[in-house]
Amino acid sequence: MDRSLEFVRSWTRVAIVTGFLAVIVYPLLLTVSMPLALTLVLAGAFGPLLSVACFGLYQFMAVHRKTVSLQVAAMFTIIAGTVVNLMLVAQMSIRAAMTTRMAATTDEQALGFLRLAYSAADKVQLGLDVSWDIYIGLGTILFGLNMLRNPWFGKIVGSAGMLVGVLLLVFNIATFPVPPGEVGSIDFGPFVGLWYLVVTILMVRGYRRLGTGEAGGLAD
Numbered sequence: 001m002d003r004s005l006e007f008v009r010s011w012t013r014v015a016i017v018t019g020f021l022a023v024i025v026y027p028l029l030l031t032v033s034m035p036l037a038l039t040l041v042l043a044g045a046f047g048p049l050l051s052v053a054c055f056g057l058y059q060f061m062a063v064h065r066k067t068v069s070l071q072v073a074a075m076f077t078i079i080a081g082t083v084v085n086l087m088l089v090a091q092m093s094i095r096a097a098m099t100t101r102m103a104a105t106t107d108e109q110a111l112g113f114l115r116l117a118y119s120a121a122d123k124v125q126l127g128l129d130v131s132w133d134i135y136i137g138l139g140t141i142l143f144g145l146n147m148l149r150n151p152w153f154g155k156i157v158g159s160a161g162m163l164v165g166v167l168l169l170v171f172n173i174a175t176f177p178v179p180p181g182e183v184g185s186i187d188f189g190p191f192v193g194l195w196y197l198v199v200t201i202l203m204v205r206g207y208r209r210l211g212t213g214e215a216g217g218l219a220d
Contacts, residue, residue: 005063008210009210011059012056012207012210014056015056015060015200015203016200018056019053019200019203020197022053022196023193023197025045025046025049029042043088048081050081051080051081052081053196054078057074057077058070058074060207061143064150070142070143073142074139076139077135086128087128126178130173133169134169134172137168137169138169140161140195140196141166144157144160144163146158152206153199164191167186167188168191171185
């Protein structure tokens with residue numbers, strides 16, 4: 001087998017594994033109450049898993065056609081993995097520290113200062129939250145754009161990615177700095193996660209056909 005193709009197959013395997021792990025970790029963090037240590041492990045793992053999975057997706061798609069917008073999609077989603085790691089860890093550290101301090105404080109004036117400090121610190125992690133949404137939203141739009149002509153994904157999956165990416169950006173910007181879900185609006189984050197799950201499943205099918213000629217040769 002051609003070494004270049006074997007390299008792509010290796011990256012595709014890694015992307016499939018990390019992609020499935022990322023889409024499992026993401027809903028767990030949103031819906032399941034866990035011990036702090038376990039939550040920290042999962043929160044710390046999600047960003048790196050996402051970054052690796054998206055770079056593998058880029059390698060897989062570049063077999064068919066390598067474009068500037070596809071490379072930018074990879075860049076944005078790798079950065080998104082970094083920003084979401086910063087957001088989740090900052091969020092956990094702020095809440096853990098403030099909960100401990102407030103539980104140990106009985107003076108009302110001191111509690112008032114702590115609440116004010118918590119409110120200010122909370123705005124920082126909310127800003128990181130929006131930054132993560134911007135990068136993952138733009139990366140998703142660009143991946144979707146490149147999927148329109150990709151034989152493994154096609155127009156339906158590509159259009160769906162562009163749509164959920166745009167909606168994620170629009171709704172988060174409209175409710176800034178508060179996340180949409182906290183003001184009774186629609187949080188499109190889970191829809192983006194579901195889209196990446198579909199993409200990962202389609203990568204499994206495409207992986208089995210790599211090298212058969214169905215997706216064309218390797219890009220230059």
